[in-house]
Amino acid sequence: MSKKQIIIKAATRLFSEKGFKETSVAELSKVTGAAEGTIFHHFKTKEDIFLSILKNVKEGIIEEFEEYIHTRAFDNGLDMMEGVISFYLYLAGRMEEWFLLLHRHYPYELAMDNPVCREYLEGIYTCLVDIFEEAISRGQKDASIDNGVPSRKTAMIIFAMVNGLVWFKLHHLYEAGALYNELIASCHKILRESDECKK
Amino acid sequence: MSKKQIIIKAATRLFSEKGFKETSVAELSKVTGAAEGTIFHHFKTKEDIFLSILKNVKEGIIEEFEEYIHTRAFDNGLDMMEGVISFYLYLAGRMEEWFLLLHRHYPYELAMDNPVCREYLEGIYTCLVDIFEEAISRGQKDASIDNGVPSRKTAMIIFAMVNGLVWFKLHHLYEAGALYNELIASCHKILRESDECKK
DNA sequence: AACCCAACCGAGTACTCACTCGGTTTTTTT
DNA sequence: AAAAAAACCGAGTGAGTACTCGGTTGGGTT
Numbered sequence: 001m002s003k004k005q006i007i008i009k010a011a012t013r014l015f016s017e018k019g020f021k022e023t024s025v026a027e028l029s030k031v032t033g034a035a036e037g038t039i040f041h042h043f044k045t046k047e048d049i050f051l052s053i054l055k056n057v058k059e060g061i062i063e064e065f066e067e068y069i070h071t072r073a074f075d076n077g078l079d080m081m082e083g084v085i086s087f088y089l090y091l092a093g094r095m096e097e098w099f100l101l102l103h104r105h106y107p108y109e110l111a112m113d114n115p116v117c118r119e120y121l122e123g124i125y126t127c128l129v130d131i132f133e134e135a136i137s138r139g140q141k142d143a144s145i146d147n148g149v150p151s152r153k154t155a156m157i158i159f160a161m162v163n164g165l166v167w168f169k170l171h172h173l174y175e176a177g178a179l180y181n182e183l184i185a186s187c188h189k190i191l192r193e194s195d196e197c198k199k
Numbered sequence: 200m201s202k203k204q205i206i207i208k209a210a211t212r213l214f215s216e217k218g219f220k221e222t223s224v225a226e227l228s229k230v231t232g233a234a235e236g237t238i239f240h241h242f243k244t245k246e247d248i249f250l251s252i253l254k255n256v257k258e259g260i261i262e263e264f265e266e267y268i269h270t271r272a273f274d275n276g277l278d279m280m281e282g283v284i285s286f287y288l289y290l291a292g293r294m295e296e297w298f299l300l301l302h303r304h305y306p307y308e309l310a311m312d313n314p315v316c317r318e319y320l321e322g323i324y325t326c327l328v329d330i331f332e333e334a335i336s337r338g339q340k341d342a343s344i345d346n347g348v349p350s351r352k353t354a355m356i357i358f359a360m361v362n363g364l365v366w367f368k369l370h371h372l373y374e375a376g377a378l379y380n381e382l383i384a385s386c387h388k389i390l391r392e393s394d395e396c397k398k
Numbered sequence: 399a400a401c402c403c404a405a406c407c408g409a410g411t412a413c414t415c416a417c418t419c420g421g422t423t424t425t426t427t428t
Numbered sequence: 429a430a431a432a433a434a435a436c437c438g439a440g441t442g443a444g445t446a447c448t449c450g451g452t453t454g455g456g457t458t
Contacts, residue, residue: 003435019304021220025416035437040417042435105218105303108370125372153381156373157360164363165356171307173324174355182352190385202405224446234407239447241405399458406453414445424435 004042006032008056011049016100020050051116054107057098058120062127064091069131077139078191082184084135085162088128089176092166103170132159136191145191158187203241205231207255210248215299219249250315253306256297257319261326263290268330276338277390281383283334284361287327288375291365302369331358335390344390357386 001009010032014023025046029036043049068087074080092099101107102124111118132155139145165183169176200208209231213222224245228235242248267286273279291298300306301323310317331354338344364382368375 019220019308021218024414026414029438036417037419037438038436041437046416103304105370108372109218112371121372150381153378154385156367156378157364157381157385160363160367160378161356161360162363164359164361164366167363167366168355168359171304172311173320179352179355179359182349182356186353186356186389189388189391192388223444225444228408235447236408236449237406240407245446401458402456404453404455407451409449411448412445413447415443416441418441419439420437422435422437424433426431426433428429428431 003032003034003038007034007039007042007049008052012053012056012097012101015050015053015106016097016104019104020046020106047110047114050106050110051114051120053101054117054120057101058124060095060098061091061124064095065127065131074138076142076144077135077137078144078188080138081132081135081145081158081187081191084131085158085183085187086180088162089166089180092169092176096170099166100170103167129155129159132156139191146193148193149191154190158190161186202231202233202237206233206238206241206248207251211252211255211296211300214249214252214305215296215303218303219245219305246309246313249305249309250313250319252300253316253319256300257323259294259297260290260323263294264326264330273337275341275343276334276336277343277387279337280331280334280344280357280386280390283330284357284382284386285379287361288365288379291368291375295369298365299369302366328354328358331355338390345392347392348390353389357389360385 007028011023011028014028014031025036025039028034028049029039032039039049043052065084065087069080069084072083074083102121107117107121111121129152133151136145136149136151136155140147140149140151162183165174165176165179168174206227210222210227213227213230224235224238227233227248228238231238238248242251264283264286268279268283271282273282301320306316306320310320328351332350335344335348335350335354339346339348339350361382364373364375364378367373
């Protein structure tokens with residue numbers, strides 16, 4: 001592994017665990033064994049390190065989801081929604097660093113006056129909500145999901161719900177896993193036909 | 200207003216808008232007109248300022264909710280749930296500073312080795328989830344909410360959903376207000392009888 | 399009028415910060 | 429093997445950082 005990759009890897013861990021501002025270049029130098037001069041040889045500024053990491057996070061999340069969706073065969077749209085929610089929770093556990101980074105304030109503050117950062121963040125969230133919406137649309141075609149629900153807005157609501165649970169987990173308030181069954185049940189209720197009994 | 204209160208007020212704004220670490224005592228001194236010596240006369244450390252603010256936030260949120268609940272007369276438990284959700288969104292807009300503070304990482308990191316901070320945070324979330332749960336319990340007694348849903352866990356799910364939407368709003372990703380109708384509709388679906396048609 | 403004490407001041411302190419620069423080592427190219 | 433380029437080093441810099449300390453002010457009590 002090249003020194004640049006070592007720096008990226010260590011910075012990913014430190015930025016997500018301690019925060020961007022709370023991590024000094026001196027510490028980064030210490031844990032990587034790279035001199036400060038070396039760090040600034042590979043990256044123009046400390047902010048530049050962060051943007052490299054965010055790029056990795058964006059590409060990593062999108063890649064993971066695309067692989068998951070194209071590998072798994074879903075019975076129908078509702079099944080896909082359940083799978084996608086499960087995978088989001090699973091990924092938030094396996095790649096905790098990525099999600100810790102995304103649940104900090106720094107990226108969103110940087111995004112306010114850095115178009116590259118904003119593009120990465122929007123890329124991540126647009127992709128995720130798109131996937132949730134696609135599951136709903138598929139479900140509406142194959143009749144596993146109520147045609148009455150607005151697909152985009154409902155996708156956002158469900159994403160907010162899942163993401164909110166991940167937030168609780170990352171902040172050590174509740175264990176998201178303990179609510180998994182209720183989460184899936186709630187999701188089913190939101191998406192099912194409201195008047196299916198009339199048939 | 201005493202100088203101490205001026206400091207608290209300015210620090211609340213700065214800590215929520217810029218962050219704790221990103222706000223220097225020098226800046227706080229500048230915007231309040233108080234000398235740095237004065238700030239450290241009233242507060243032992245910078246962290247001490249933050250704890251004073253968090254105390255205010257906790258007491259403020261709990262007070263606001265208690266007043267709302269005891270003032271409004273709800274038709275039934277489901278109506279109460281709708282009211283509480285609306286009030287949470289309303290308060291997150293009116294007292295944006297409080298919620299920005301609570302949606303940063305700093306409080307939760309401080310809570311890891313500061314029992315006072317942890318107590319404040321737990322106090323806030325316990326109180327809020329308690330209120331959500333109480334609405335569900337009331338609804339299950341007056342038959343406006345399905346008896347089959349587990350009250351505590353469902354309260355957490357709905358709270359995660361609402362809080363997740365507030366998070367999106369605070370991070371300038373989506374406007375929570377635009378999803379208000381879908382939020383209430385989804386909540387109704389989660390709480391209503393799942394087999395009402397069989398009656 | 400003498401005293402008191404909390405409120406207030408701001409220059410000073412020891413330290414950390416991101417970043418630079420001149421030079422050395424290692425790798426690649428010719 | 430010589431030359432060019434890239435990777436790497438670490439002491440140094442100047443601008444912050446939280447916090448201290450010796451001293452001044454001003455309203456209230458005796």
